[in-house]
Amino acid sequence: MDKVSEFQAHIAGCLDSLHNYTLLLVRPPDDHEDLLQESLLRAFRGFDSYDPDLPFKAWVFGIIRNTHIDRHRRRKASPLEDPLNDAQSTSMLYSPLFSIPLAPEAILLRQETIEHVREGIRRLPILMREVVEFRDIEGLSYRTIATIIDRPIGTVMSRLYRGRNLLRTYLVDPRRQDGHATRGRHEL
Amino acid sequence: MQHGDAMNCDTMKSQVFPYVDGELPTELRNEMEGHLVECEACRRVVEQEFAFREAYITQLLPDPAPPQLRDKVNQLLAGLGQPAVLARRPWYKALLYTTAAVALLAVGVTLGLRLGALIERGNVLDDVAEASVEQHQKLIRGLMPPDIAGVSPKVAEDWFRHRVDFKVSLPDLKSSNVTLVGARMSHLAHAEVAAIDYQLDSHRVSLFIMPEEAYNQLGLSEKPRFKVLKRRGFDVVIWRHQATGYTLVSEIGSRACHVCHTPDEKFGGASLESFVRL
Numbered sequence: 001m002d003k004v005s006e007f008q009a010h011i012a013g014c015l016d017s018l019h020n021y022t023l024l025l026v027r028p029p030d031d032h033e034d035l036l037q038e039s040l041l042r043a044f045r046g047f048d049s050y051d052p053d054l055p056f057k058a059w060v061f062g063i064i065r066n067t068h069i070d071r072h073r074r075r076k077a078s079p080l081e082d083p084l085n086d087a088q089s090t091s092m093l094y095s096p097l098f099s100i101p102l103a104p105e106a107i108l109l110r111q112e113t114i115e116h117v118r119e120g121i122r123r124l125p126i127l128m129r130e131v132v133e134f135r136d137i138e139g140l141s142y143r144t145i146a147t148i149i150d151r152p153i154g155t156v157m158s159r160l161y162r163g164r165n166l167l168r169t170y171l172v173d174p175r176r177q178d179g180h181a182t183r184g185r186h187e188l
Numbered sequence: 189m190q191h192g193d194a195m196n197c198d199t200m201k202s203q204v205f206p207y208v209d210g211e212l213p214t215e216l217r218n219e220m221e222g223h224l225v226e227c228e229a230c231r232r233v234v235e236q237e238f239a240f241r242e243a244y245i246t247q248l249l250p251d252p253a254p255p256q257l258r259d260k261v262n263q264l265l266a267g268l269g270q271p272a273v274l275a276r277r278p279w280y281k282a283l284l285y286t287t288a289a290v291a292l293l294a295v296g297v298t299l300g301l302r303l304g305a306l307i308e309r310g311n312v313l314d315d316v317a318e319a320s321v322e323q324h325q326k327l328i329r330g331l332m333p334p335d336i337a338g339v340s341p342k343v344a345e346d347w348f349r350h351r352v353d354f355k356v357s358l359p360d361l362k363s364s365n366v367t368l369v370g371a372r373m374s375h376l377a378h379a380e381v382a383a384i385d386y387q388l389d390s391h392r393v394s395l396f397i398m399p400e401e402a403y404n405q406l407g408l409s410e411k412p413r414f415k416v417l418k419r420r421g422f423d424v425v426i427w428r429h430q431a432t433g434y435t436l437v438s439e440i441g442s443r444a445c446h447v448c449h450t451p452d453e454k455f456g457g458a459s460l461e462s463f464v465r466l
Contacts, residue, residue: 021252121248
């Protein structure tokens with residue numbers, strides 16, 4: 001199989017995941033399709049440097065992420081501004097409220113639908129949503145996620161922990177908008 | 189909870205996600221399972237986590253790509269390998285900056301190499317070194333693929349000429365053990381920079397070239413002219429030559445300079461290595 005065919009086969013196998021990630025990074029009406037296409041071109045140019053120790057889609061996730069940051073910096077006056085580091089994400093990441101472990105008992109009893117859980121994930125602040133989706137939807141390991149987001153594994157674990165707890169807060173109380181968890185019967 | 193357990197309920201709470209994810213190291217997992225045998229409350233928590241995973245998490249799938257996007261991507265992929273798709277922009281005649289670049293760099297090294305004891309360690313310098321190392325790592329890991337690859341320095345110069353408003357001068361490759369792996373636009377010191385990825389023997393060397401304005405904004409002192417740092421196991425050299433700033437990142441110390449200079453090149457009668465001590 002030549003390089004082009006091999007690359008095409010890889011992309012065909014994970015296009016849904018790649019599309020999903022661009023939607024996470026770029027909310028409509030911004031052009032997430034253009035981000036995806038630019039990232040795919042970059043990925044093809046760098047395909048010779050792809051290390052098979054990393055899942056292919058994880059490698060492209062990293063390229064999409066960096067392409068998104070590059071594009072953001074080109075457009076903004078402050079090139080060091082991190083487009084993934086929005087104020088909501090940052091404040092919620094460091095909120096002690098989301099270090100509270102929430103048992104899923106109440107959620108199980110409510111017999112939530114899968115779509116309701118998926119919608120809850122979409123509501124998460126971007127830094128939490130990113131790692132929750134990488135782990136719970138894409139099935140990536142902590143180490144692989146750390147490579148994609150270029151942060152230590154401890155950061156991945158922290159964001160995942162808080163993201164999952166915030167998701168459970170949303171599921172228990174769907175009206176909640178600000179994510180302020182409360183201690184109660186869901187606490188371990 | 190059983191008194192004397194290596195694992196207690198609080199520790200268990202903090203590790204329940206990694207445990208259910210199968211991410212705990214063996215020793216910690218064994219400790220946790222020992223605790224679960226003894227502690228009914230924690231066992232119930234873990235059972236609920238597994239039930240939650242089974243009921244919801246294992247059912248989650250990425251949102252499907254819409255058909256029209258799939259068509260666009262298929263069209264894009266079908267055109268891969270064709271120069272018009274990959275280049276996206278026309279190539280122009282190569283510019284002859286190489287000779288000037290060699291001369292300018294040689295003069296810069298001759299005049300400015302005073303390294304080791306005179307390293308500036310201000311916060312800005314540290315930040316630039318850290319950022320350079322981070323970008324170098326992304327380049328060599330393939331997380332920042334090159335925009336152009338397998339081209340000559342002259343072609344790379346020309347590619348940058350149409351993308352940046354400062355001069356990117358790349359000397360000819362000095363020997364067969366040096367290759368220009370690729371080049372791309374990147375960001376450093378609050379500015380767009382040219383990132384060039386070299387391979388010297390089996391080692392990767394990254395050269396970042398930034399415009400004068402961005403280098404000036406760093407506020408670095410003029411002396412030493414060549415700032416040499418070691419960060420996270422990488423050797424970083426930062427300097428300015430005339431209207432351009434440079435950072436060079438590698439793991440091979442002064443040998444990294446051989447991407448632009450021959451090993452036996454002399455500067456004022458002295459070897460490169462005699463100036464560059466990392």
